[in-house]
Amino acid sequence: MQGNNKLFHRLVIAVIVFVMLTPVLATLLYSLSTRWGATVLPEGLTFKWYIDLLSDPRFLLSFARSLFVCSAGLALCIAVMIPVIFIVFYSLPGLKKLFNFIVVLPFAVPPVVSSVGLLQLYSDGFLPISGTFWILIFTYFTIVIPFVYRSMANSFAAVSLHDLVDAARLLGASTTQAFFMCVLPNLKKGILSAVFISFSILIGEFVFANILVGTRYETLQIYLFNTRQISGHFTSALVIFYFAFIFLLTFLASRLGNRK
Amino acid sequence: MAKKHYHKRGAKALTYTALLGPFAVLFGLFQLAPVLWVAINSFLYEGEFTLDNYRSIFDSAFTLQSFYNSLWLSLISSVIGLVIALLLVNSLRKVDCRLRRAVIAFINMSSNFSGVPLAFAFIIILGVNGSVTLLLRSTGLVEEFDLYSKWGLLAIYTYFQIPLAVLLLYPAFDTLKDELQEAAQLLGATTLQYIRKVALPLLTPAIIGTFVILIANAMGAYASVYALTSGNYNVITIRIAALVSGDIFLEPNLAAAISVLLMLIMAVIVMINYTLLNRSRYARKQ
Numbered sequence: 001m002q003g004n005n006k007l008f009h010r011l012v013i014a015v016i017v018f019v020m021l022t023p024v025l026a027t028l029l030y031s032l033s034t035r036w037g038a039t040v041l042p043e044g045l046t047f048k049w050y051i052d053l054l055s056d057p058r059f060l061l062s063f064a065r066s067l068f069v070c071s072a073g074l075a076l077c078i079a080v081m082i083p084v085i086f087i088v089f090y091s092l093p094g095l096k097k098l099f100n101f102i103v104v105l106p107f108a109v110p111p112v113v114s115s116v117g118l119l120q121l122y123s124d125g126f127l128p129i130s131g132t133f134w135i136l137i138f139t140y141f142t143i144v145i146p147f148v149y150r151s152m153a154n155s156f157a158a159v160s161l162h163d164l165v166d167a168a169r170l171l172g173a174s175t176t177q178a179f180f181m182c183v184l185p186n187l188k189k190g191i192l193s194a195v196f197i198s199f200s201i202l203i204g205e206f207v208f209a210n211i212l213v214g215t216r217y218e219t220l221q222i223y224l225f226n227t228r229q230i231s232g233h234f235t236s237a238l239v240i241f242y243f244a245f246i247f248l249l250t251f252l253a254s255r256l257g258n259r260k
Numbered sequence: 261m262a263k264k265h266y267h268k269r270g271a272k273a274l275t276y277t278a279l280l281g282p283f284a285v286l287f288g289l290f291q292l293a294p295v296l297w298v299a300i301n302s303f304l305y306e307g308e309f310t311l312d313n314y315r316s317i318f319d320s321a322f323t324l325q326s327f328y329n330s331l332w333l334s335l336i337s338s339v340i341g342l343v344i345a346l347l348l349v350n351s352l353r354k355v356d357c358r359l360r361r362a363v364i365a366f367i368n369m370s371s372n373f374s375g376v377p378l379a380f381a382f383i384i385i386l387g388v389n390g391s392v393t394l395l396l397r398s399t400g401l402v403e404e405f406d407l408y409s410k411w412g413l414l415a416i417y418t419y420f421q422i423p424l425a426v427l428l429l430y431p432a433f434d435t436l437k438d439e440l441q442e443a444a445q446l447l448g449a450t451t452l453q454y455i456r457k458v459a460l461p462l463l464t465p466a467i468i469g470t471f472v473i474l475i476a477n478a479m480g481a482y483a484s485v486y487a488l489t490s491g492n493y494n495v496i497t498i499r500i501a502a503l504v505s506g507d508i509f510l511e512p513n514l515a516a517a518i519s520v521l522l523m524l525i526m527a528v529i530v531m532i533n534y535t536l537l538n539r540s541r542y543a544r545k546q
Contacts, residue, residue: 012347084280112501117295142287206487210505
């Protein structure tokens with residue numbers, strides 16, 4: 001009975017994982033095949049599509065653009081959130097409740113809804129940045145707020161912040177010194193894990209990129225969408241490249257998470 | 261002395277402003293302002309306060325259809341995704357640690373596999389000449405599978421709901437200790453009785469919470485539908501985007517009204533969730 005049960009559970013896992021894996025494996029196979037027309041399996045195998053992809057300047061440029069806007073938005077968010085979180089946890093704990101509410105807002109408002117207002121507010125007027133990478137940096141900043149705040153808050157909850165600062169000040173450090181030399185190193189792990197999670201989310205962002213900017217600043221996702229007419233094999237190679245990149249990011253995130 | 265104290269307080273306020281200011285400005289400009297713009301302009305038509313935008317939603321069968329399609333896709337994909345996730349998480353709890361970790365790592369990764377890349381993967385396997393379509397056709401199970409119809413969209417929605425549901429439900433199963441089942445069995449309960457009377461009530465809060473997030477996730481989904489059907493399938497998000505960035509004629513205020521309705525629907529769902537949650541807590545206290 002026990003053995004049968006275990007077999008049953010393994011079967012359930014195997015079936016579900018197989019179904020979830022099928023699109024990934026099929027795309028991989030498709031990206032490696034010379035032709036895959038009206039047959040169940042492809043005709044021949046080749047690396048041609050990957051070579052085509054890696055020698056396409058438009059692809060390399062769009063990837064670089066994606067890396068740039070994602071890093072800029074994320075860096076901006078981290079730089080802005082570090083003092084905020086310190087104030088909230090050290091001086092004004094009364095704000096904690098407010099911030100718990102604030103940081104779910106980017107989740108609660110679908111990006112399509114935000115983009116309706118963003119498009120009208122920043123197309124002209126005092127800040128005409130719609131259609132440029134600036135709007136992407138600022139919207140990506142809002143997207144990652146929940147992740148950056150959560151992971152930093154978790155790190156702060158793990159150390160007794162007041163004891164740490166008090167001890168440093170007792171030894172003659174100013175609050176600023178205590179912050180940079182004692183508090184900040186404690187945030188490192190939280191920030192790093194937030195970086196990988198946020199990055200894999202931002203690199204997959206399509207709504208803002210498509211509605212606010214589109215082809216005027218072609219990011220990886222927009223490029224991916226625009227290559228759909230070129231060749232299915234080429235597109236598959238691109239999807240696999242994208243997935244491998246995500247894999248690398250999540251792998252690094254989990255490695256950091258496990259290291260105590 | 262008093263003056264010095266006052267100075268100190270002034271300096272403190274200045275420090276707080278300097279440290280919290282950048283966040284407040286950026287958050288206000290790029291998160292709050294757009295939502296406020298949407299809320300206000302949904303009531304404006306050619307500069308005048310009116311309910312015309314809302315009226316034209318209910319007058320247009322096409323717009324109403326987008327609401328119906330979004331709700332249909334969200335509800336069904338959430339239910340199916342939830343059931344599959346429950347099955348998977350339950351089985352994961354019964355196998356050894358290494359397999360469990362590997363599967364969770366895989367699920368974690370596949371939670372990022374959504375939007376445009378996922379739509380393309382689906383076209384490759386389930387498109388007109390996709391290998392799975394060909395397999396299905398050769399077995400005679402399915403005559404014709406149209407990926408670009410609501411069934412195709414349901415498949416892709418369900419696919420991206422599963423990882424999210426698994427990741428949200430997985431921690432909740434910690435409450436189900438093996439001892440609970442053993443105790444129930446000792447008292448003469450069958451497995452079915454154990455599931456109905458012990459496991460499900462304990463999991464109810466997590467299940468309801470997950471369900472709400474899944475629905476919100478599906479209602480807000482845009483990239484997969486857009487990539488799969490080039491914006492030709494009528495769901496709310498596609499409607500909104502077409503009204504602000506389409507190439508025919510733009511009606512941002514109508515888009516704002518639809519956006520407000522979309523957020524209202526999500527708010528109602530969250531409220532129902534809270535009511536159910538409180539009730540289940542109440543039941544547990546009794």
